[in-house]
Amino acid sequence: MNMLKPESYAAGRWIAPGETATTIIGPVSGEPIAVAGGAALDMQEMLDHARTKGGPALRAMTFHERAKMLKALATYLDTRKEELYALNPATGATRRDGAIDIDGGIGTMFVFASKGRREMPDGHVYIDGEVEQLSRKGTFLGQHIAVPLQGVAVHINAFNFPVWGMLEKLAPTLLAGVPAIVKPATQTSYLTEACFRMMIESGLLPEGAAQLIVGRTGDLLDRLGAQDVVSFTGSADTATMLRSNPNLVKNSTRFLAEQDSLNAAILGPDADPDSPEFALFIKEATSEITAKAGQKCTAMRRLIVPESQLEAVAKALSDKLGNIVLGDPSSKETRMGALASLDQKADVLEKLAQLAPETRVICGGPDALSDNLANGAFLPPTLLACDDPDAATVVHSVEAFGPVSTLLPYRDLAHAAELANRGGGSLVSSLFTNEPQVARDVTLSSAAWHGRIYINGRASADESTGHGSPLPHMVHGGPGRAGGGEELGGVRGVLHYMQRTAIQGSPDMISAITGTWIKGAAETTGPQHPFQRTFDEIVIGETLHTDPRTVTLDDIEHFAHFTGDTFYAHMDEEAAKANPFFPGRVAHGYLLLSFAAGLFVQPDPGPVLANTGLNGLSFQKPVSPGDSIKVRLTCKRKTKRTDAYGEVAWNVTLTNQDGDQVAEYELLTMVSYER
Numbered sequence: 001m002n003m004l005k006p007e008s009y010a011a012g013r014w015i016a017p018g019e020t021a022t023t024i025i026g027p028v029s030g031e032p033i034a035v036a037g038g039a040a041l042d043m044q045e046m047l048d049h050a051r052t053k054g055g056p057a058l059r060a061m062t063f064h065e066r067a068k069m070l071k072a073l074a075t076y077l078d079t080r081k082e083e084l085y086a087l088n089p090a091t092g093a094t095r096r097d098g099a100i101d102i103d104g105g106i107g108t109m110f111v112f113a114s115k116g117r118r119e120m121p122d123g124h125v126y127i128d129g130e131v132e133q134l135s136r137k138g139t140f141l142g143q144h145i146a147v148p149l150q151g152v153a154v155h156i157n158a159f160n161f162p163v164w165g166m167l168e169k170l171a172p173t174l175l176a177g178v179p180a181i182v183k184p185a186t187q188t189s190y191l192t193e194a195c196f197r198m199m200i201e202s203g204l205l206p207e208g209a210a211q212l213i214v215g216r217t218g219d220l221l222d223r224l225g226a227q228d229v230v231s232f233t234g235s236a237d238t239a240t241m242l243r244s245n246p247n248l249v250k251n252s253t254r255f256l257a258e259q260d261s262l263n264a265a266i267l268g269p270d271a272d273p274d275s276p277e278f279a280l281f282i283k284e285a286t287s288e289i290t291a292k293a294g295q296k297c298t299a300m301r302r303l304i305v306p307e308s309q310l311e312a313v314a315k316a317l318s319d320k321l322g323n324i325v326l327g328d329p330s331s332k333e334t335r336m337g338a339l340a341s342l343d344q345k346a347d348v349l350e351k352l353a354q355l356a357p358e359t360r361v362i363c364g365g366p367d368a369l370s371d372n373l374a375n376g377a378f379l380p381p382t383l384l385a386c387d388d389p390d391a392a393t394v395v396h397s398v399e400a401f402g403p404v405s406t407l408l409p410y411r412d413l414a415h416a417a418e419l420a421n422r423g424g425g426s427l428v429s430s431l432f433t434n435e436p437q438v439a440r441d442v443t444l445s446s447a448a449w450h451g452r453i454y455i456n457g458r459a460s461a462d463e464s465t466g467h468g469s470p471l472p473h474m475v476h477g478g479p480g481r482a483g484g485g486e487e488l489g490g491v492r493g494v495l496h497y498m499q500r501t502a503i504q505g506s507p508d509m510i511s512a513i514t515g516t517w518i519k520g521a522a523e524t525t526g527p528q529h530p531f532q533r534t535f536d537e538i539v540i541g542e543t544l545h546t547d548p549r550t551v552t553l554d555d556i557e558h559f560a561h562f563t564g565d566t567f568y569a570h571m572d573e574e575a576a577k578a579n580p581f582f583p584g585r586v587a588h589g590y591l592l593l594s595f596a597a598g599l600f601v602q603p604d605p606g607p608v609l610a611n612t613g614l615n616g617l618s619f620q621k622p623v624s625p626g627d628s629i630k631v632r633l634t635c636k637r638k639t640k641r642t643d644a645y646g647e648v649a650w651n652v653t654l655t656n657q658d659g660d661q662v663a664e665y666e667l668l669t670m671v672s673y674e675r
């Protein structure tokens with residue numbers, strides 16, 4: 001392989017490694033494979049470029065436009081991913097490991113693209129929660145919104161996931177509308193650079209939306225301000241050092257940290273060696289110890305098992321681990337590759353030495369390594385056991401970031417949860433059980449200490465995603481030792497790059513800001529029935545008031561017999577009267593909905609294509625025979641869905657002859673862009 005020379009991408013220019021570049025030693029051969037970093041980058045120029053070019057360009061796009069850009073980017077990367085797989089073995093990773101990193105990263109971007117389209121507005125303001133009624137008459141209201149920060153997101157990533165680590169941070173950042181400066185870990189920066197270069201070559205990103213620093217960040221953090229964010233993954237020591245930068249502290253610059261974590265996995269008390277849960281535990285623990293040679297922030301470090309099962313688990317696991325083929329990650333037979341660097345191996349060996357006084361070796365360890373792998377950063381899967389986990393401290397505080405896990409026996413469920421919590425805060429804790437009550441007990445006693453609780457058993461085994469897989473839909477992060485930060489979690493992850501602001505004002509002011517009609521804001525009348533207007537012609541606030549219709553007893557009886565809904569409140573005067581909700585027989589709620597549609601619909605073929613749903617339906621007042629109802633239909637929100645049509649959401653209210661509101665809902669229709 002030619003010597004790799006990953007370049008930085010600063011202010012629109014590619015910059016080659018400089019004279020003081022670091023030589024990267026390959027973890028498989030122990031030979032130099034790349035030189036990286038050392039270029040004199042102008043950090044202020046990079047920040048200015050992001051703030052003056054990337055930020056404004058991204059903020060000019062709507063959430064949906066940015067989501068579409070992410071989808072196009074992910075699609076583009078997917079077509080070129082084999083180029084990334086070709087580089088992947090150089091990091092020590094097998095193709096399976098690479099799938100977590102490469103396909104996992106691209107998949108994460110696809111999920112954010114889809115969530116952006118489905119869960120965020122086709123506009124510039126994200127609406128957070130409902131309108132708050134701050135006044136009696138409704139002329140002064142409150143609404144929380146979120147808007148993109150006007151600065152730069154600095155992403156500092158770890159060595160273990162050179163592609164996923166970049167994409168899982170970039171997707172929510174770009175969806176939020178914030179430009180990013182990505183700084184990968186130097187050891188595997190060539191793989192990150194290859195993926196980053198593809199994104200630039202795709203031509204899909206606005207100028208300044210993403211830049212890359214290969215090597216060190218110089219005085220970058222000293223130049224950040226109140227609108228910037230640092231999002232860090234790596235060791236607790238580096239996180240502590242960086243987050244206490246006086247400039248970041250002074251400016252309250254957001255600092256999100258995801259750092260090392262002593263994740264636990266608990267085998268439930270109900271899981272005996274013949275149970276599916278026991279087999280699942282062994283299968284997942286084997287995978288957690290060996291995938292990425294254990295260099296996963298979510299890997300199971302402590303295996304907490306019933307005292308009575310310790311030896312059975314030790315035997316079953318060591319049998320599995322003994323079959324793992326260790327070696328060249330590019331070979332098809334290999335199940336586990338190398339650690340990412342010789343330094344990383346040295347670090348793991350040192351951590352094993354620290355763990356030694358509290359543990360015994362069940363299998364693996366450096367002595368079990370075959371001679372032909374001695375030059376590379378290889379270490380066999382290593383299982384330890386700690387017989388006195390109450391007295392132990394090192395097993396709960398020292399993370400060997402490699403293929404190493406420790407078995408800990410527990411007496412009862414409370415003890416198991418207590419041991420899991422002694423990690424001081426983790427990214428994920430898992431439980432293998434078939435008993436819902438066990439799941440509830442463990443969750444209540446330990447959820448506060450873990451960012452994610454993964455429960456697996458026979459019912460979910462076939463479709464479960466694995467203890468160690470952070471999913472873009474679910475929060476990834478954890479309290480305390482895990483860094484106290486959060487990533488992913490769908491839109492929650494996007495909001496880390498946005499400012500939440502409480503807006504207070506009249507309905508018209510709030511409606512103008514959010515682009516959504518709210519009650520009390522101005523209503524307008526269109527030149528035609530709204531169902532005859534195209535998506536673009538319909539205006540937010542456009543309203544139709546219908547004529548009234550009287551509801552008769554015949555209507556109620558006809559509806560009851562026609563539908564089969566002969567519930568006593570509609571059919572039996574005496575029984576209905578005895579019910580505290582009703583004055584006597586009343587109209588069915590569904591009859592009112594049907595009458596409402598009959599009142600507001602314009603029947604001719606036109607731009608309205610379909611009624612796709614109804615949200616937030618409530619019946620507020622009963623309607624008795626002889627009452628009359630009329631309908632108000634107001635355009636509340638419009639969202640482009642495809643190239644042919646968009647969704648129009650209507651606020652619909654039904655009122656009676658006294659002007660009292662009897663029902664309200666949001667009606668969703670698909671409306672064509674053409675007549």
Ligand code: NDP
Nearest residue numbers: 157158159184185186217233234235238258259260297401
């Ligand atoms: P580090 O904390 O040293 O590095 C993480 C990132 O921070 C890298 O990009 C690194 O860059 C960067 N960095 C380090 N110092 C500075 C600085 N002064 N200014 C700006 N950036 C800086 O972690 P390692 O990658 O060396 O891993 C060490 C340990 O961290 C592992 O053994 C493991 O215990 C834990 N870890 C946890 C992970 C997790 O996901 N929770 C992931 C990886 C590691 P550079 O590479 O150039 O030094």
